[in-house]
Amino acid sequence: xxxxxxxxxxxxxxxxxxxxxxxxxxxxxxxxxxxxxxxxxxxxxxxxxxxxxxxxxxxxxxxxxxxxxxxxxxxxxxxxxxxxxxxxxxxxxxxxxxxxxxxxxxxxxxxxxxxxxxxxxxxxxxxxxxxxxxxxxxxxxxxxxxxxxxxxxxxxxxxxxxxxxxxxxxxxxxxxxxxx
Numbered sequence: 001x002x003x004x005x006x007x008x009x010x011x012x013x014x015x016x017x018x019x020x021x022x023x024x025x026x027x028x029x030x031x032x033x034x035x036x037x038x039x040x041x042x043x044x045x046x047x048x049x050x051x052x053x054x055x056x057x058x059x060x061x062x063x064x065x066x067x068x069x070x071x072x073x074x075x076x077x078x079x080x081x082x083x084x085x086x087x088x089x090x091x092x093x094x095x096x097x098x099x100x101x102x103x104x105x106x107x108x109x110x111x112x113x114x115x116x117x118x119x120x121x122x123x124x125x126x127x128x129x130x131x132x133x134x135x136x137x138x139x140x141x142x143x144x145x146x147x148x149x150x151x152x153x154x155x156x157x158x159x160x161x162x163x164x165x166x167x168x169x170x171x172x173x174x175x176x177x178x179x180x
Contacts, residue, residue, distance in 0.1 A: 034125045034126060034127060035094070035095075035125075036095060036123055036124070036125060037095065037096065037124050037125055037126040037173070038089075038095060038096040038097070038098055038122075038123070038124035038171070039095065039096075039097050039098070039120060039122075039123060039124075040098040040099075040100055040120070040121045040122045040124065040171070041097075041098070041099050041100070041118065041119065041120055041121060042099075042100050042101070042102060042109050042112050042113045042118065042119060042121045043099050043100070043101050043113070043118045044101065044113060044117070044118065045101065046064065046086050046087070046088060046099055046100075046101035047064075049099045049101075049118065050064075050088045050099050053090065053097070053099065054090075057090070059090045059092070060090075061088050061089070061090050062088060062089050062090065062091055063088070064086060064087070064088045065086070065087050065088070065151075066084075066085070066086060066087070066151050067085040067086065067087040067100055067151065068083045068084055068085040068103075068107075068148065068151065069082075069084055069151060070082045070084075071151065072148050072149055072150070072151050073148065073149075074107070074146060074147070074148040075144070075146065075147045075148065076106060076107055076108065076145070076146045077106075077145055077146075078143075081105065081106065081107070082105065083102070083103060083105050083106075083107040083109075083110075083148075084102070084103030084105065085100050085101065085102045085103060085107070085109055086100070086101045087099065087100045087101070100121065107146060108121075108145050108146040108159050108161065108169065109121060109146075112163065112169070120167070120168045121168065121169060122159060122168055122169040122170060122171040123168055123169075123170055123171070124157075124170075124171040124172070124173055125170070125171070125172055125173075126173055126174065126175065127172050127173070127174055128174065129174065130156050130157070130158060130172055130173065130174040133172045134147075134158045134172060137160055137170075137172070142160050142162070143160075144158035144159055144160055145159055145160065145161040145169070146158070146159040147159065153176070154175060154176055155173055155174050155175040155176050156173065156174060156176070157171055157172065157173040158171070158172050158173075159171045160172075
């Protein structure tokens with residue numbers, strides 16, 4: 001439980017002006033002041049979920065896209081895999097709300113959809129260094145259950161399975177400058 005609490009504290013950012021410190025180390029969390037960047041929901045029917053969210057909220061969705069395919073090698077539970085996923089996001093001023101429809105092959109997304117149906121999959125935090133943030137969380141006995149580069153090469157992500165302890169997974173991602 002202590003390592004799980006440390007992960008939760010590690011991804012917490014700020015309450016008011018008081019910075020949250022890791023109880024065990026007394027140091028700032030791995031993500032510093034990183035706000036939540038995204039909420040991602042898995043679905044078995046992307047078009048239906050996007051249409052319903054648009055209807056309920058009055059928001060306009062972004063373009064439908066590919067989140068994973070054969071050109072983006074994915075590490076899932078420590079093994080290289082080919083996974084597929086389609087996605088669509090609603091971009092709000094302070095957060096993205098993403099809907100993701102996984103392919104049939106094993107993945108962290110498929111695991112959640114199979115276990116819980118349409119549900120919140122992850123809370124995502126943008127970090128300046130994915131390697132540093134991942135190492136910090138991995139040092140607390142949490143290894144990523146899935147990681148890969150973005151399809152367009154513009155970044156990378158790592159997902160940590162915290163679903164049993166906090167009800168959703170945690171995703172860390174970094175954006176890269178094209179050509180960097």
